[in-house]
Amino acid sequence: MLLNPLTFHTPDSLEELLKLHSSLENAKIQAGGTFLLNSLKLLKRKGSKTPEHIISLYKVPELKGISADAKGLTIGAGTTIDEIAETPLEGHFQILHTVCKNISTQPIRNVATMGGNLTCRYTWTEMPAVLIGLRGTMIFVDENGTAEEVCPEEFFKNAAKTQKILKAVHIPADAEASVAYRRIRKSQGVDIPLLSLLINTRIKNNQWTDTVVAVNNCTAFAQRDSKLEEFLNGSKNEASIADEALNNLTESIYDTRSNEYKQHIFRVSLKSAIKEIVTTHKG
Secondary structure, three states: OOOOOOEEEOOOOHHHHHHHHHHOOOEEEEOOOOOHHHHHHHHHHHOOOOOOEEEEOOOOHHHOOEEEEOOEEEEEOOOEHHHHHHOOOOHHHHHHHHHHHOOOOHHHHHHOEHHHHHHOOOOOOOHHHHHHHOOOEEEEEOOOOOEEEEOHHHHHHOOOOOOOEEEEEEEEOOOOEEEEEEEEEOOOOOOOEEEEEEEEEEEEOOEEEEEEEEEEOOOOOOEEOHHHHHHHOOOEOOOHHHHHHOOOOOHHHHOOOOOHHHHHHHHHHHHHHHHHHHHHHHO
């Protein structure tokens, strides 16, 4: 299907990008393009209005790259999923390798970006739960280039709406973190997640503490299960807590699916992730 006529812009600096974004009307941002192009086709098919301008982020160097220091890991919004997957990482940052290598197929990972996965406003993408679970922040810039750090949990509570440009994400260093990630695909033929979740905790004196349970049920934006976090905090690091945890869920997060099997999969995944942390820490 041919797209409706549009003007395609390729700014080669953040300054130029911000000027275009603030001055053009009826414009859309293109990160990797894996979501946007399908969206434009769908809008045309429905007879809806389509953007007159597309602003590509591909050539903006300030949005690319991965850097690490004592404070943590910073990933540019324009960094591709494959680049993250292939970058050597240490400590709990290594969970990003698992996350990225489970996203779709290699051709998609070659072009899809961290920023696109976070800000596309589809409820089923993987990075929102991961960034919340790793206690990360999102760094946005306004039309003047002024940076603002935003808590991802709050960003998704606001339905991922923003008029600013995502420049990067930052994940703090945490030598005491124990993490586990689960992703279940919707079907063998369609690589869209049924759920993704990340559990991040610190185990001190054989007890869980400072726990984050970030869940994306893929029918709503990623969120934290505060009831489960409350149960896990203070629990002894023993295998039995995996079963007990299932009696301490915020049920509304997990019971949004259409049948009991899908609801059961959520609980199996949670139990498995908790057991992984228990076993790994004891080991």
